[in-house]
Amino acid sequence: MKILGIETSCDETAAAVLEIKQSKFNLLSNIVSSQIKTHAKFGGIVPEVAARMQSETILPVIDQALKQAATKPHHINYIAVTHGPGLITSLIVGLETAKTLSFAWDKPLIPVNHIAAHLLANYLSAKPSSIKYPAVGLIVSGGHTQLVLMKNKSNYKIIGQSVDDAVGEAFDKVAKILGLGYPGGPIISQLAQQGKANVTKLPRPMISQPNFNFSFSGLKTAVLYSIKNKKLNQNQIANYCASFQQACVDVLLSKTLRAIKNFQPKSFLLGGGVAANPLLRKTLQEKISKNFESVSIHIPELRFTGDNAAMIAAAAYFQIKNNKKNNFKNIKANPNLSL
Amino acid sequence: MTKKYTTNSPTQTSNLAKKFANSLITGSVLALIGELGAGKTQFTKGLAQQFKIKNPITSPTFVLLKPYETKNKFIKQLIHIDCYRLTNEQELIDIGFNEFVQDKNNLIVIEWADKIKNLLPAGTVWIKFKNTRKPNSRQISITK
Numbered sequence: 001m002k003i004l005g006i007e008t009s010c011d012e013t014a015a016a017v018l019e020i021k022q023s024k025f026n027l028l029s030n031i032v033s034s035q036i037k038t039h040a041k042f043g044g045i046v047p048e049v050a051a052r053m054q055s056e057t058i059l060p061v062i063d064q065a066l067k068q069a070a071t072k073p074h075h076i077n078y079i080a081v082t083h084g085p086g087l088i089t090s091l092i093v094g095l096e097t098a099k100t101l102s103f104a105w106d107k108p109l110i111p112v113n114h115i116a117a118h119l120l121a122n123y124l125s126a127k128p129s130s131i132k133y134p135a136v137g138l139i140v141s142g143g144h145t146q147l148v149l150m151k152n153k154s155n156y157k158i159i160g161q162s163v164d165d166a167v168g169e170a171f172d173k174v175a176k177i178l179g180l181g182y183p184g185g186p187i188i189s190q191l192a193q194q195g196k197a198n199v200t201k202l203p204r205p206m207i208s209q210p211n212f213n214f215s216f217s218g219l220k221t222a223v224l225y226s227i228k229n230k231k232l233n234q235n236q237i238a239n240y241c242a243s244f245q246q247a248c249v250d251v252l253l254s255k256t257l258r259a260i261k262n263f264q265p266k267s268f269l270l271g272g273g274v275a276a277n278p279l280l281r282k283t284l285q286e287k288i289s290k291n292f293e294s295v296s297i298h299i300p301e302l303r304f305t306g307d308n309a310a311m312i313a314a315a316a317y318f319q320i321k322n323n324k325k326n327n328f329k330n331i332k333a334n335p336n337l338s339l
Numbered sequence: 340m341t342k343k344y345t346t347n348s349p350t351q352t353s354n355l356a357k358k359f360a361n362s363l364i365t366g367s368v369l370a371l372i373g374e375l376g377a378g379k380t381q382f383t384k385g386l387a388q389q390f391k392i393k394n395p396i397t398s399p400t401f402v403l404l405k406p407y408e409t410k411n412k413f414i415k416q417l418i419h420i421d422c423y424r425l426t427n428e429q430e431l432i433d434i435g436f437n438e439f440v441q442d443k444n445n446l447i448v449i450e451w452a453d454k455i456k457n458l459l460p461a462g463t464v465w466i467k468f469k470n471t472r473k474p475n476s477r478q479i480s481i482t483k
Contacts, residue, residue, distance in 0.1 A: 087402040089433065
């Protein structure tokens with residue numbers, strides 16, 4: 001079976017072809033627009049915010065995904081597409097394209113929840129049987145910070161989330177406050193390696209509250225106050241990066257451990273763009289395995305952390321079994337789609 | 340006409356927004372400006388409380404625009420926009436800004452609105468946030 005996945009929930013335009021043989025995943029292609037040179041072909045640069053650009057890049061991206069997978073449209077069995085949450089205008093680009101292809105090629109369309117797909121991205125590398133349920137999932141990205149309890153692959157309950165900024169957004173904004181570039185995540189984590197995390201004292205927002213919620217807006221403001229009227233040298237900037245990163249990791253870890261203790265899951269799943277952060281990956285792996293030996297820990301491969309279409313195709317595969325008939329006409333974009 | 344206020348905590352900022360919400364008419368556009376951490380999102384949370392929006396208001400920086408259904412008879416949707424990541428006005432037009440503004444059932448709240456000045460309709464209410472020397476204190480001025 002082959003699934004064509006399409007993802008356009010925010011900045012990225014992505015398509016992938018996933019082959020499934022005897023319930024084993026074999027990823028044939030995984031194209032993200034920022035990876036291909038549309039510049040020369042379509043003129044101009046790809047802007048950061050791609051709403052209009054997406055409608056120009058979506059077809060070349062799908063085309064490339066099919067070519068790289070050596071797959072013709074008639075080899076595709078299903079089309080999978082993100083229908084939310086995200087930016088309405090961006091979602092519509094992917095969804096309308098997918099609907100058109102679904103109609104033209106006469107292939108069933110499967111709508112996928114972008115957040116669920118971030119967690120299910122773990123199936124792209126893990127042995128399916130190693131992920132046991134119930135599971136606790138942590139989604140960390142530019143737009144979301146959520147802890148979820150999964151009874152199975154398709155049953156999600158949000159147990160906690162950020163009440164203000166997402167953690168990835170906090171990285172970007174603190175990078176901006178420190179006069180560093182965009183996107184902030186990779187820059188901060190790189191500089192943090194040369195810095196000391198214990199020089200600057202930063203708060204751990206909501207860490208002692210007995211719930212599973214997060215707040216990163218106050219942490220950003222704390223950095224702002226702390227550097228006010230100071231001229232920082234390279235060393236001090238590195239120290240701020242290390243301290244800020246440590247503060248984020250501390251609260252994410254603390255609430256995750258609390259959730260695992262409380263819900264006694266069999267697995268832990270990480271997902272989202274911030275899952276690429278080396279300190280977060282290492283810390284979660286170490287602390288969860290130390291405190292909860294029996295919990296199997298799943299951290300996605302780096303290439304599946306940011307927004308991509310392979311995870312959309314993977315998530316769709318699990319929906320096929322549950323839901324065979326799908327009428328593309330009834331599928332709508334929902335910017336506020338919840339788990 | 341400009342009115343000036345001082346708040347001494349995030350809660351006071353959202354309380355100010357709640358009071359202010361009562362004076363709003365449907366189709367209003369609010370342009371919020373002020374540096375990072377000045378209270379723009381906090382103010383929007385106050386508006387949302389007053390309009391009995393169920394979903395938590397979280398930062399729209401990443402997705403640029405978040406629509407929320409209200410329980411109000413006239414203002415049916417609060418459209419929360421964030422121009423922080425935008426590099427030019429065209430990008431906002433591309434995501435349907437003008438359509439959202441033309442729909443008079445919407446209340447439009449725009450953070451970092453100084454980046455898209457030319458797109459704002461006549462009658463836009465400007466709300467400026469300023470950090471003061473005291474960490475939690477903010478000066479907020481509302482110009483109608």
